[in-house]
Amino acid sequence: MTEQLKVQLTKRIVELQQRVSAIHHDFADGRDADWSEQAGERENEEVLNALESEAKIEIQHLSNAITRMENGSYGICQTCGEEIAKPRLQVQPAAEKCIQCAD
Numbered sequence: 329m330t331e332q333l334k335v336q337l338t339k340r341i342v343e344l345q346q347r348v349s350a351i352h353h354d355f356a357d358g359r360d361a362d363w364s365e366q367a368g369e370r371e372n373e374e375v376l377n378a379l380e381s382e383a384k385i386e387i388q389h390l391s392n393a394i395t396r397m398e399n400g401s402y403g404i405c406q407t408c409g410e411e412i413a414k415p416r417l418q419v420q421p422a423a424e425k426c427i428q429c430a431d
């Protein structure tokens with residue numbers, strides 16, 4: 329069960345990493361764009377930046393979850409030490425806190 333989840337999370341990390349490199353690819357394209365399009369490019373760059381940091385944060389959370397699976401602390405709330413409810417983990421496999429502590 330945990331192994332299966334680990335595979336899923338690993339796949340998700342790979343997807344996100346691909347997304348991050350696709351964003352870098354777009355940046356490179358953007359620099360070659362016409363000067364007249366620079367303003368639009370800059371706005372676009374902000375959106376891409378936001379997407380990139382979101383993806384990086386998620387990668388971090390997912391790798392932390394995998395680390396916790398490996399050391400046996402997966403599914404335990406990092407704040408109160410209680411078990412995180414299964415339905416919550418299904419929705420948010422990388423959750424580090426139970427519902428009470430997350431709020």
Ligand SMILES: [Zn+2]
Nearest residue numbers: 405408426429
């Ligand atoms: Zn908690």
